[in-house]
Amino acid sequence: MVEIRLTNTRTRTKEVFTPIDPGNVRLYLCGPTVYDRAHLGNARPVLVFDVLVRLLHHVYGTDAVTYVRNFTDVDDKINAEAQRRRAAGAEAPLEALIADRTDETIAWYHADMDALGNLRPNHEPRATAYIAQMIEMTRELIARGHAYAAEGHVLFDVRSFPEYGKLSGRSVDDMIAGARVEVAPFKRDPMDFVLWKPSDDDLPGWESPWGRGRPGWHIECSAMSAALLGPHFDIHGGGIDLQFPHHENEIAQSCCAHPGAGFANVWLHNEMLQVEGRKMSKSLGNFFTVRDLLDRGVPGEVIRFVMLSTHYRRPMDWTEAKAHEAEAVLRRWHGLVAGIEPAPSPAPAVIAALADDLNTAGAIAALHELAARGDAAGLAASARMLGLLLPGMGDWAVAGDDTARLVEALLAARADARKARDFARADAIRDGFAAAGVEVKDTAAGPEWALAAGFDAHALARLAEAQGA
Ligand SMILES: Nc1ncnc2c1ncn2[C@@H]1O[C@H](COP(=O)(O)OP(=O)(O)OP(=O)(O)O)[C@@H](O)[C@H]1O
Numbered sequence: 001m002v003e004i005r006l007t008n009t010r011t012r013t014k015e016v017f018t019p020i021d022p023g024n025v026r027l028y029l030c031g032p033t034v035y036d037r038a039h040l041g042n043a044r045p046v047l048v049f050d051v052l053v054r055l056l057h058h059v060y061g062t063d064a065v066t067y068v069r070n071f072t073d074v075d076d077k078i079n080a081e082a083q084r085r086r087a088a089g090a091e092a093p094l095e096a097l098i099a100d101r102t103d104e105t106i107a108w109y110h111a112d113m114d115a116l117g118n119l120r121p122n123h124e125p126r127a128t129a130y131i132a133q134m135i136e137m138t139r140e141l142i143a144r145g146h147a148y149a150a151e152g153h154v155l156f157d158v159r160s161f162p163e164y165g166k167l168s169g170r171s172v173d174d175m176i177a178g179a180r181v182e183v184a185p186f187k188r189d190p191m192d193f194v195l196w197k198p199s200d201d202d203l204p205g206w207e208s209p210w211g212r213g214r215p216g217w218h219i220e221c222s223a224m225s226a227a228l229l230g231p232h233f234d235i236h237g238g239g240i241d242l243q244f245p246h247h248e249n250e251i252a253q254s255c256c257a258h259p260g261a262g263f264a265n266v267w268l269h270n271e272m273l274q275v276e277g278r279k280m281s282k283s284l285g286n287f288f289t290v291r292d293l294l295d296r297g298v299p300g301e302v303i304r305f306v307m308l309s310t311h312y313r314r315p316m317d318w319t320e321a322k323a324h325e326a327e328a329v330l331r332r333w334h335g336l337v338a339g340i341e342p343a344p345s346p347a348p349a350v351i352a353a354l355a356d357d358l359n360t361a362g363a364i365a366a367l368h369e370l371a372a373r374g375d376a377a378g379l380a381a382s383a384r385m386l387g388l389l390l391p392g393m394g395d396w397a398v399a400g401d402d403t404a405r406l407v408e409a410l411l412a413a414r415a416d417a418r419k420a421r422d423f424a425r426a427d428a429i430r431d432g433f434a435a436a437g438v439e440v441k442d443t444a445a446g447p448e449w450a451l452a453a454g455f456d457a458h459a460l461a462r463l464a465e466a467q468g469a
């Protein structure tokens with residue numbers, strides 16, 4: 001059996017992964033708050049977990065893996081968006097506007113993550129479907145002396161859990177000194193966090209023993225993971241930005257509600273996608289969405305390749321240069337594997353790289369070696385471990401007949417123009433190609449062309465029209 005090693009944030013070491021039950025390997029990934037399109041950074045944990053899931057499928061069998069990723073559909077930002085729509089004249093009740101917004105966002109999320117070649121998780125719970133479990137868990141935490149009700153709120157008492165801070169490696173006192181904590185008169189300790197809070201009359205709320213209200217964010221993941229995976233499961237993940245406070249708080253809640261169960265064995269955190277050294281984030285406004293890239297004509301597979309070219313524990317940037325390079329590589333590989341039956345199993349070097357703490361960059365290097373050796377069957381089988389070169393994925397890499405015909409006709413027109421010393425026309429065609437996103441290289445054997453990430457079929461058609469080609 002392949003030995004998988006993963007870096008566990010909890011122990012800060014790379015550990016051999018041993019599932020609790022090899023017949024049912026269980027993972028939970030913190031999913032998106034569904035108020036807006038996912039930005040490219042939000043796709044990173046999804047891609048990392050997708051490769052992990054493919055590796056676990058390979059090692060333990062597809063039916064032996066349960067992958068859960070939630071949708072957070074209770075949130076001030078969702079409410080704010082619904083209120084904005086109502087202020088702008090929408091007639092429906094706020095609840096319906098909220099449901100519209102979350103349904104719409106979930107559909108976008110699915111479309112965008114599918115376009116990147118990600119498998120859907122086995123379960124995608126929505127927080128609003130698990131409110132009863134959240135109330136039950138909150139009640140349990142009060143009964144066990146780990147939480148207290150005050151002024152319509154229920155707060156987790158961090159001093160009641162000596163291990164609080166262990167995941168992020170800080171003591172409660174350090175946290176108080178360093179953190180921006182919300183001070184509230186009803187809190188026993190400034191670090192105590194909300195399990196339940198009251199809701200205004202014009203915002204969504206649920207009846208509870210503490211009055212009409214709504215859950216805090218952290219309790220959502222504790223309740224949903226317990227409901228779908230049980231109180232002790234294998235791997236819990238998310239971006240490193242969630243390590244504190246979100247994951248610290250999840251551990252406190254889950255361990256105190258289910259003493260002795262253990263919660264997640266391995267904590268896996270991806271580093272951030274950055275823009276000029278800072279985390280890409282909605283709040284900083286330095287983001288672009290996955291959809292922006294797809295709409296500009298960057299194929300999902302190219303985005304996936306670029307994102308997986310950097311190890312998940314390293315910060316990374318998105319650059320146009322990386323996208324161009326990825327596109328050229330994938331185009332070549334698609335050409336190589338076209339019509340080839342994949343080998344029965346992926347290359348050992350690719351599996352070994354992935355099993356070594358998801359070394360996707362190493363796995364891609366191993367794919368390059370297979371391609372260099374001309375082992376198309378091996379390349380086809382191995383690339384699938386990374387969700388690349390999947391059946392049907394290469395359509396973008398092959399220019400449509402029309403496109404090829406237009407480009408060839410324009411190249412012929414350019415050659416004629418050159419022969420006739422009509423350099424103005426030759427230059428116009430060259431500039432038109434550049435504007436349409438057709439890259440032309442003149443080689444000794446004649447011109448070679450490729451479609452760039454931003455290829456614009458309409459611009460090409462207009463150019464052909466204008467040149468009478
Ligand atoms: N720049 C980034 N790089 C990698 N992962 C990220 C980045 N930003 C967010 N994530 C991850 O995306 C997932 C979804 O996060 P969430 O929906 O809370 O993000 P958000 O609040 O919309 O994003 P932001 O952090 O931009 O406000 C989380 O696992 C989070 O860690």
Ligand SMILES: [Zn+2]
Nearest residue numbers: 030031221246
């Ligand atoms: Zn979570």
